[in-house]
Amino acid sequence: MTGEPRGAGPTTGRADDVGPVTGRAGGDGARRRAVITGIGVVAPSGIGADAHWKCVLAGQSRIGPITLFDPERYPSRLAGEVAGFDALHYADNRQVVQTDRWTHLGFAAARLALADAGLPEMADDPYGYAVTLASSSGGNLFGQRELQRLWRGPARTVGAYQSIAWFYAASVGQLSIRHQFKGPCGVLAAESAGGLDSLAHAVRMVRRGTPVVLAGGTECPLSPYALTCQMRNGLLSTCPEPALAYRPFDVAAGGYVPGEGGAVFVVEDLAHARARGVRGYAEVAGWGASHDARHTDRLAAGDPAQYARAMRLALDRAGVRPAEVDVVFPDALGVPRYDRSEAEALRAVFGTRPPPVTTQKPLVGRAHQGGSALDVATALLGIRHGVLPPTAGLDRPAPGCELDFVRESGPRRVDVALVGARGFDGFNSAVVVRRGPA
Template sequence: MTGRVVITGIGVVAPSGIGADAHWKCVLAGQNRIGRITLFDPDRYPVQLAGEVADFDALHHADNRQVVQTDRWTHLGFAATRLALADAGLPEVADDPYGYAVTLASSSGGNLFGQRELQRLWRGTTRTVGAYQSIAWFYAASVGQLSIRHQFKGPCGVLAAETAGGLDSLAHAARLIRRGTPVVLAGGTECPLSPYALTCQLRGGLLSVCPEPDRAYRPFDVAASGYVPGEGGAIFVVEDLDHAVARGADTIYAEVAGWGATHDARHTEQRGAASHGGDVGGGADVDGTQYGRAIRLALTRADIDPAEVDVVFPDALGVPRYDRSEADVLRTVFGQRQPPVTTQKPLTGRAHQGGAALDVATALLAMRHGMLPPTAGPDRPAPGCELNFVRESRPRRVDTALVCARGFDGFNSAVALRRGPVEVSRWQRT
């Protein structure tokens, strides 16, 4: 094998739609999919909005036995994996089990399942939990279930770096491929929407309490007031280039050309719970030194000059001090030649590692369709947040894309994607 790593399959299950085509149409149309939480009654909470996957039926993607043993977060992973494998033209059950692996990111685990079981423990007459509580909530549950279901017996693992994990998983998949595993599932899904999970996020003080779906999540905007939680994400088939060519892969979206991961060595500063009117915009400036270093590492390892980057997908937290810091970093890295910047998180919510994976899916689709997707804001950039935002979708050949993510408590990651290698361009759809 050459050690060159490419992405041959995309599986999207997100508020923007089920399937890559549905997601892309939503992105191009700028359709906001944030609404009132329906997975539980949010009346008692100051945050009542989220991005949910509409009309999702887990039984369309897994059998009843698998569904009752697992959490919605894993159900979303079942669906995204099936879509990714079908897109890549690979069988659902591995023909060479030890040639396939799973390396996904995770943050909160199966909290809806855990919430239900813990309520049964403390409120029910039996004072017990179900037998599957011990595995359904576990942060590695999706990796284990997918490995079993699809018979992927290569070196599997899970990465926990909050949003940054969605990009770290691609980097780890590339390492596994270079060590000899031809096919790896990467990316991640998330469902941080239960009373317990929402309470944990409220504690961080960075959630938006704005009740208007179209204004609640406004990164880089003068009206930025925090982020809105979201569920879903994307899973990818990551493959050795020679393996993809040898089997006649129908589509090679892009090469995972370079990546960088750093850490700030400090906790995310809390600003007080949103229910107490915490000032998400106050406080000292955020140090973006290590975030910038992760971006430069990704570009250097990809042998991509900053001037060659066609589009940047930023972290876009929607917290003023973080937005200013991110804008400063991008200006420092790219200098006078600022690349187009676009984010779709205000349409779907922030799905932690699933959100970073969804950004990768959008970048891959931009390459495939030769189109820069419009950014979902800002309407009025805040002082210090003036970047080269993509205001309207427009045709453009996208050869290189940079996806960036900052995880809570100091994780930073960036992945540089390069359009499918020239020598295999014949496999790409036009």
């Protein structure tokens, strides 16, 4: 996997190829391989990878009325929320007071990922650990509360933590401080595509000599301000029925339902993992990105040629032929013209017989970068368990969207999975994860 991700924190810019580099671990950086050794899921599907896996296998919808604020005045009133989440189980009171729910979800997902990988919460070698997460909208609920305080309160002030809690890099900074991860940290800003870009950036950090990197992302786009911003794109579903509101690729598709949460991963140098006696879930084998160069509006549908280019780049860099892909997890926006465009891109890459396609976003909502990270978590669990969860929200494929959708879960060999994501305003990304070496 080569190439510099878009919008990286301390190392912005892109390069098409990464030559041999020498880092703290020594040796040839281009030959280092990165495996995912820990998964932390905090999503409407559940807290923890096991809870998420059981939910998606059973096809249990977690879409319901928004409870984080009163949505009565809005045409879109449904979302996927993380039920029963208590931030104080994962962070102390000071950290919770100073940060937004989006970061609280990140605290939880990171702790779960580190525990799953068998790594300490406090780094034994701070400069050997890094954080590179994706972000989209920042600390919405915190910012909403403080701005209302500014407008309505007699003091006309905001709290001292407004700037750092709403800031798009808040989760990266807070996790770096919380766990004392002092390696090369950064934040990726590419909307939904950022959840995949963060994995690419993590692999680059591993190849440059940082043995352990936290990647992925969480999101909480559920506040009056955040919902209003999303409504401007004209892509939100206004269907009041939770079971029918979000239906990608279906003849009844009418937009997406927002969701919160996501997943955080431990991306680790394969040699470092082997030295600890850990095999991991899968190898991050390839990544590709492209851009449509067009603003997302009520007429846009995404450029299938550029999206296909990102997928081909990921496959080429992974050394994987299209016929070797066992499953695709698509972006699945649920907007008819976008769904047709995505199906066209898949056919351009895989021909007339694409591999099985499955999506679980209709169960949990679209959580921007958290949603694409959650797709990666589902792909990893599918590889681990040898099962693919069924496609959610699909009864009858719309014209132009006739793909090989997974209709029922069942045992099957899964060695290679491709995850695709398209961020608003033209971002396209794809990641290939492959069953790791023994």
